[in-house]
Amino acid sequence: MQALVIAAHGSHLNPDASDPTYAHADTVRETGAFDEVREAFWKEEPHFREVIRTLESDEVFVVPLFISEGYFTEQVIPRELRLEEWDPEKWDSDGTDASQATLEATDVGKTIHYCGPVGTHDAMTDVIVQRAESVTEDPNVGEGVGLAVVGHGTERNENSAKAVEYHTERIREQDRFDEVEALFMDEEPEVDDVTEFFESEDVVVVPLFIADGYHTQEDIPEDMGLTEDYRLGWNVPADVDGHRIWYAGAVGTEDLMADVILERAADAGADLGDAIERVRAATAAGTGDEPRSEPEPGAGAGD
Amino acid sequence: MSESTSDLEALLAAADDGVAFDGLRLEHEGDGYALETPDIERTGLDEGALRDALETVPAYVSNWQYWQREIRGDGTARRAFLRRCERAPLADDESADHQPVADDVALSVPERYDALANGIDREWGQLCITVRFVDVENPDGERVYDLWHVDDAGNDLADLEVYDDPRDARALATEDEDGRYRPLKTAPTLRSGWAFTGLSGQELVDAVEFFYPATVANWHRELHGELDVDHWLETAERQTGIYDVIDELPREAVDWMAEACCVDSQCLRRREWQYEEGDDLEVDGGDGAFPCREPCSLVVAAARKWTVLESEEERTYELELTTSELNQLTDLIDAVAEGRTDEVREADVYDGANRYRARYLRAKRFDEDGNLEATERDGE
Structure with a gap:
């Protein structure tokens, strides 16, 4: 038997913080690829500390629903899961290329494949692009349009900026959008001045955050000048300094995130059958368009 | 009919390796089969005689089928929980070194079969679980599970919102009756008015896991x-980052914290953790069915605040209050601590926690900066 644990932050104050975690877990459940699927949290329950014991499977794939390698993925989660042999060196990463490490959880004697965070997986690039498609309702969005990928910045962790820059560069190489820029909340180039970095009239802004919350629903919209007061809401697109800003909200709420979770588990050796293809087909931005990035999905699979 | 025939075939196949389960014993000895239940004992049976004998104890046969072929999961928490639901012996067929300590008397197979016709109710926190036979007229051993709030036990199913997907439990557990977020799943604030019906054993355990994880x-x-x-x-010493400080929380403050957060009125888990091994907290850990094995994330987060607050020095203040006003401060703190501010009636000015009484006290005793008027007394 194999199990998947999606490890997320959660919140003591905001009931919506766990919504994307539950939604992506359900998408994975519906593929039937794992015998068991569990959500686990730092601030909700089941806690990281107690999730593994709720599983009957001997082999467990743990995928952190976090944006970057750093404090939570390198210290908190492995410690709370009781991965005593853990050492960040096992990921052998320079900040964006952790794949997985195989360890034992000492309270239960199970094999744990501890995966890198979803935010640094290559498949995340596709999710950012799909987020742009969703917010513009244009499956071919790109030509004549600028794309800003927004991150927290280095306040707590330099890898957080690396992840943003990594995907920005990959999207740039696709040559799909006229301009692609990485912007940050607490360092240069700052998201406050978003319009200064783009020539294009239309700019799609995708925050590289897991869940919507204070930063994506209050800070960033106000800082960019989409609205005077977040409580009043904002238009999509919103006119700012002669540009049309298509603000997407947290990328982590995009359905295709479930694909990244599966890719992480597959990279770590999970036996998934055709689950990845089925999830891609089912979560393609409801446009009837073919999934972009990979060969044909199973015919008729999906919704 | 064909199902019970296949039950019988499966049991006969298992008999060659010996069966010892829930009061049913079957063995293949040199001269034939031996069959034993609490009521009968037969030996030297050939296959035909064994079939006939088993047909006289259908409850034992279908009970074996349900647990050994359908539920399975020997030694798992899931199986033990489902056995608890129908008051079955928890050690069933295992000769465990450590005999499980059941929280009540176990029922035999015939007793359970009688009770399952009407349904057996068990509580788990604020959950009530009913296990019953699918087919009451001709019980074939197949059970289903219903799940609802203990407060709804006397209510008609027609008055409840009915669900059948365990995942719906997540939304039901998210907010209390007043729409406030429940960050602590085991807080005794689960809302009522819903029911899950006809769940399989696995679905029941999944739903319970969503209501009360782990x-x-x-x-x-x-x-x-x-x-x-x-x-x-x-737990405190393990913390890092912003919670690194909590191991500095004074010893006596940990007692106050447990009294504030971990008693039955606040959390249904039974606190088993103490200050440290050999140094118990004064507060009672509670009577919950399920244990709390370490301080939860809410306690850890609150402890950080208390660690900072407890690092302040105590000072002596002078402030003018009448005796009744001093008593009113007690009433106010008590009302907030017991979560009963909503219950104080609008015009009940006899209650110190009444809003008008509080507003009056504020009007009288607060200074222009909105603080209680008090003067720090110089150190002597």
Whole structure:
């Protein structure tokens, strides 16, 4: 038997913080690829500390629903899961290329494949692009349009900026959008001045955050000048300094995130059958368009 | 009919290796089969005679089928929990070294079969679980499980919102009756008015897991004497980042914290962790069915605040209050601590926690900066 644990932050104050975690877990459940699927949290329950014991499977794939390698993925989660042999060196990463490490959880004697965070997986690039498609309702969005990928910045962790820059560069190489820029909340180039970095009239802004919350629903919209007061809401697109800003909200709420979770588990050796293809087909931005990035999905699979 | 025939065939196949389960014993000896239940004992049976004999004990046969072929999961928390639901012996066929400590008297197969016709109710926190036969007229051993709030036990199903997907439990557990977020799943604030009906055993355990995560696993560990308790100091010392400071919380403050957060009125888990091994907290850990094996994330987060507050020095203040006003401060703190501010009636000015009384006290005793008027007394 194999199990998947999606490890997320959660919140003591905001009931919506766990919504994307539950939604992506359900998408994975519906593929039937794992015998068991569990959500686990730092601030909700089941806690990281107690999730593994709720599983009957001997082999467990743990995928952190976090944006970057750093404090939570390198210290908190492995410690709370009781991965005593853990050492960040096992990921052998320079900040964006952790794949997985195989360890034992000492309270239960199970094999744990501890995966890198979803935010640094290559498949995340596709999710950012799909987020742009969703917010513009244009499956071919790109030509004549600028794309800003927004991150927290280095306040707590330099890898957080690396992840943003990594995907920005990959999207740039696709040559799909006229301009692609990485912007940050607490360092240069700052998201406050978003319009200064783009020539294009239309700019799609995708925050590289897991869940919507204070930063994506209050800070960033106000800082960019989409609205005077977040409580009043904002238009999509919103006119700012002669540009049309298509603000997407947290990328982590995009359905295709479930694909990244599966890719992480597959990279770590999970036996998934055709689950990845089925999830891609089912979560393609409801446009009837073919999934972009990979060969044909199973015919008729999906919704 | 064909199903019970296949039950019988499966049991006969298993008999060659010996069966010892829930009061049913079957063995293949040199001269034939031996069959034993609490009521009958037969030996030297050939296959035909064994078939005939088994047909006289259909409850034992279908009970074996349900647990050994359908539920399975020997030694798992899931199986033990489902057996608890119908008051079955928890050690069933295992000759465990450590005999599980059941929380009540176990029922035999015939007793359970009688009771399952009407349904057997068990509580788990604020959940009520009913296990019953699918087919009451001709019980074939197949059970289903209903799940609802203990407060709805007397209510008609027609008055409840009915669900059948365990995942719906997540939304039901998110907010209390007043729409406030419940960050602590085991807080005694689960809203009522819903029911899950006709769940399979696995679905029931999944739903319980969504309502009260990890409680089944920890209960099962405790049952086998394997609960791995992490006491306050171990948990506090493990923390890093912004919670690194909590191991500085004074010893006596940990008692106050447990009294504030971990008693039955605030959390249904039974606190098993202490200050450290050999140094128990004064507060009672509660009577919950499932144990709490270490301070939860809410306690850790609150402890950070208390650690900062407790690092302040005590000072002596002078402030003018009448005796009744001093008593009113007690009433106010009490009302907030007991969560009863909503219950104080609008015009009940006899209650110190009444809003008008509080507003009056503020008007009288606060200075222009909105603070209680008090003067710090110089150190002597």
